[in-house]
Amino acid sequence: MFSLAWSTIRARRGGFIAAFIALFFGAAVITASGVLLESGLRSGVTPERYAAAAVVVGGKQGLDGLNSFAERAPLPADVTDRIARVPGVRQAVPDRSVEVTVLSPNATQGYAHGWSSAQLAPFTLTAGRQPAAPGEVVVDASFGLSAGDTTRVAVGGVPADYRVVGLVSGPLAGRQSAVFVTDEAAARLSDRLAAVGVLAEPGVHPGELADRITAELADVPLATYVGRDIGDVEFLDIGQARGFLIAISASLMGTIAMVVLFVVSSTLGLSIQQRRRELAVLRAIAATPKQIHRMIGAEVLLVSATGALLGSVPGFFAAGALRDAFAAVGVLPPDFQLAFSPLPAVAALLLCVLGGWAAGYFAARRLAKANPVDALGEAAVEPAELGARRRAFGIGLLVFGVVVGTVVPLIGPGMAAVGGAAGSVLLLMIGTALLGPRLMQIAVTFVAPVLNRGRISGYLAVANTRANARRLSSAVVPLALAVAMAAVQLFSMSTTEAAAADQVKTGVTADFVLSGGSAGLSPEVTDTVRQVAGVQSAMPVVRTQVLLEFKIFDEVEAESFAAQGIAPQHLRTTMDLAVKSGSMDELHGDTVALSTTAAGTVGADVGETVHVYLGDGTPKDLRVVAVYANGLGFGDVTAPHDLLARHTTTGFDDAILVSLTDGADVTALRELPKRYPSVAVVDRSTFAAAQQEQQALQSATNLIGNGLLLLYLVIAVVNTLVMATGARAREFAMLRLIGTSRRHVRRMMTLEAGVLVGAATVIGTAVAIVPLIGLSVATTGRALPSVNPLVYGMIVLATAVIGFSAIVLAARSAMRGRPVDAVGSGA
Incomplete structure (x- = not known):
């Protein structure tokens, strides 16, 4: 066989x-x-600062492989002593890690650690000595400093003068820059223990030692890392x-x-x-x-x-x-x-x-x-009619796809609605494929009066399209799928971006926004801002990611949501979240406000309790006090400022929203960067533009993820069209033998290509409309998606170029030889 x-x-x-x-x-x-x-x-990365440790102990950084915590999970203060008593441990070295900005000679980001943790790399002194006083630091060569220099180091945007007393070299590969202070100074900079590096006794296997530590400290929520996995606890972004x-x-x-x-x-x-x-x-x-x-x-x-x-x-x-x-x-x-x-x-x-x-x-x-x-x-x-079962399945899938794409987002808001709307594309396309021949017959019925005006080529195109509806539908469906997928991807992103930009533009009522970059802003900065003349209110905002638990068919699931921590007493003059129900005035203690998307996902309303894993994985039961609409612009979860800040890696704020009194002089506010060099002061419109760029970045991520699939669809469409056209060489030869000229055949194929491209565009657009409406309802609450006519025109143009090029060029190739040879070969 x-x-x-x-x-x-x-x-x-x-x-x-x-x-x-x-x-x-x-x-x-x-x-x-x-x-x-x-x-x-x-996958992972090779450890750097912990390269000499046999085992590194850190907090549990996630619920499972799919749900990582955004912030560093803390370790109890006494865990170092307990680890040191485990048999086989030669030394347990605590490490604290604080992001800092070294301001001179150039502003450079780095991480400050206690000097005792230098042995975990190990780092070795190449000049000077180790730090011995609070105002002394040892740095690596990446900062361009020398022993004896004085530099300014900002923590949370607040700078202080330090004297460089030594230089070190270590196994850093450019991923981070190291600053070492005394252990006491490190403890003052951060009260959170990042990890504990374990140096083993000679002959002790790291895996066995990790098992012993886990067994001895079974009552502590921790994780042990050995080998390449140590990079996960050293670099949290790897796990994320x-x-x-x-x-x-x-x-x-x-x-x-x-x-x-x-x-x-x-x-x-x-x-x-x-x-x-x-x-x-x-x-x-x-x-x-x-x-x-x-x-x-x-x-x-x-x-x-x-x-x-x-x-x-x-x-x-x-x-x-x-x-x-x-x-x-x-x-x-x-x-x-x-x-x-x-x-x-x-x-x-x-x-x-x-x-x-x-x-x-x-x-x-x-x-x-x-x-x-x-x-x-x-x-x-070809058989004239479709089978009864094929028609029934096709119509059923179309109806089911419309229900999933439009009705589900209306009755079941949240992430399930988003997934249902997105998933309806394939249901509709499969239904369309099953009914493809009938749809092609309908398309020909509409265009036949126009095409028949072309006495020869038009008549042949209509007759051929009617007689070969099954074959042509096999070529139309992949092209229509490409149109639908491209439209859904591009316009779902534009809908989300437009809604988020609108929410930020209308929701930020503050006059200015202060940002400290990735290092954050210390509470000292907020206190200073509030003392500036003309400042009516200054609301610090801390941003992170939290996990919300909810049930689906008796199974407990967790979904990650962007979260912000705010002080509600300053909310009225700085931020409008478009509250739908409840009151933000009650946002204090163990409470939370949810966006309509988050509330719909977890099935919670005002007065109910939701189970939340805060940024560092700390579980909390929080009472819902409000549901708001502006989740795309400000995050789907809003909690009291202090509650979220206590459970972030730095404890610092990400931004400060500042409202001024009428007629206030903004000079003093704009001069704050002179006192705090790592702080940026921007007005409302500049901040909104920056937020829009961030949303566009997230959209680009989704487009990259689906870009390979769209490219495959384009290749598949061209492949199918060329195959379908090239197989008609014998048909073209017969037409030429009975007196039809080569020009008439080429024109016939051009008209057929127009029918195929037009049908694919209409079908693909119709298929895309359903999920786009569902996605718009699920994410913005509005039925009409944001569609850029220019982008849609580019999709149609690309469809036409692909369809006409593949069909016309394949037809020319199929007519190269003599008609008699093509007929005789049975091609």
């Missing part, structure tokens, strides 16, 4: 090459997403990056797999439809349905296995390109390394082979089961 299959593949290279291309690139896309998923599960990769690749994997299988099925189905006459002849000469299925199964197995194996190779390179793109927009650290293994390629192979086999089976089932005489009839003329 395989020899027969190979002979068929060699004889019909055109159709099988198209199937091979679909499988090749499909395997590449699946492999790339699989590499990202595997990297999220087990892994969580991001797991989340985005897990969400993409399902969509990618379904789209790839959809495209592969469409391509293989079209390839088998083009062999109707051949399969009908085999049935007429006594081939059984089982033999037909075995032959097609062998063909599909050869093509899919070869395509998947070869396609997985570029998939690994594509994963690297995605990693670089994510790093460029700042959601992955630049030094984040991918984890490579054969598993993603194996998964791609299995999916492609199984999907290809299923597609081949169902595509050939009708001809294989048909009576030989009926099969010969169907080979000559």
Whole structure:
């Protein structure tokens, strides 16, 4: 059977090459997403400051692999002494880590630590001595300082003078710069213990020692790290990056797999439809349905296995390109390394082979089961009507897709509504594919009066489109899917961006905003601002991420939400959250306010209690006191300032919103950076623009995640159109032999291309409207999404260029030879 299959593949290279291309690139896309998923599960970076530690003990940094805590989880103050008493521990070294800004000679970010933790790298003195007094520091060479220099170091935006008493060198690879102060000074800078580095006794295995520590301190919520995993506790962004990769690749994997299988099925189905006459002849000469299925199964197995194996190779390179793109927009650290293994390629192979086999089976089932005489009839003329079950399934999927995409967001707000609206695209496209031939017949009915004005080419285009609606729908559906996917991706982002920008623009009622960058702002800065003449109110804002727990079908889930901590007494003059119910005046103690999205996700209303994991993982039961609308602009969770600040890594604020009295002189406020050099003072419009840029960055992240899928769809569309057109060489030859000129045939194909492009654009747009309305309702509360006409025009133009180029060029290629040769070859 395989020899027969190979002979068929060699004889019909055109159709099988198209199937091979679909499988090749499909395997590449699946492999790339699989590499990202595997990297999220087990990748990391080499430790630097803790390189000499056998074991590093830190707080638990997440609930599971998908839910990491945004802030450093704390360790109890007495944990160092308890670890030191564990058998096999030579020394337990506590480490405190405080982000600082060294202001001279150039402003450089770094981290301050107690001197005793220098041995964990180890760092060695290259000049001077260790710090011995509160105003002394030792720095590494990256700051450009020398022993004996005096420099200014800002903590939380507040600068102080320090004398450099020594220089050190250590195993830093450019990821961080180190500043060392006395252990006492480090304790004053931060009361939070970041980690404990463990130096082992000679001959003690790190893994065994980690198990002992875990067993001895079973009552303490901690985690032990050895080897390469130590980088996770040293660099919190690595754990967060892994969580991001797991989340985005897990969400993409399902969509990618379904789209790839959809495209592969469409391509293989079209390839088998083009062999109707051949399969009908085999049935007429006594081939059984089982033999037909075995032959097609062998063909599909050869093509899919070869395509998947070869396609997985570029998939690994594509994963690297995605990693670089994510790093460029700042959601992955630049030094984040991918984890490579054969598993993603194996998964791609299995999916492609199984999907290809299923597609081949169902595509050939009708001809294989048909009576030989009926099969010969169907080979000559396509069946006029769709089967009853196919129509029923198609209509059912369309109705279900509309319900999921529009009704669910109305009755079930929150993340479930967003997921339902986004997922409706594939339901609608599958339903459209099942009803494709009928939709093409409807399209031809509308354009026939116009096309028939062209006496020869127009008449031929109409007649051919009506007679071959099944074949043409196989080419239209992938093009329509590309239109729908592009529209949903671009306009869902523009809708979110526009809503967030509007919320920030109208919601920030303060006159100025102070920012301290990643190092934050100390409470001292807020106190100073409030003493400035003309300041009516100054509200510090701390930002973080929290996890909200909720139940889905008796299963407890957790979702991460952006959170802000505020002081409600200053809210009226600085920020408008558009409260829908409840009152922000009650926001004190163990309370919380939720956006409509967060409230809908967890199913909570005013007066109810929600279970929250704060930024550092501390669990809290908080009572909901208000539900507000401006979640996109300010975060979905708003809590009392002090509650959130106590559970962040630094305890500092991210911004200060300042309102002035009427006619106040802003000179003193604008001169604050002279006293606090790392503080930036911006007006309301500048702050809103910066927030919009941040939202655009998040949108770019989503676009990168789906960019590979959109590229695959474009390749698949071109591949399908070229295959469908190239297989008509015999038809073109017959037309030319009966007197139709080459120009008439080319014009006929141009008109057919117009019908296909127009139908694909209309169908894709109609499919996109449903999820876009649902997404807009779920995220903004408005039914109309934000659609840029210029961007939509570019989508239509790209669709036209792809469709016309692929069809017209393929038609020209198919008419190169002599008509007699094409007819004689049976092409």
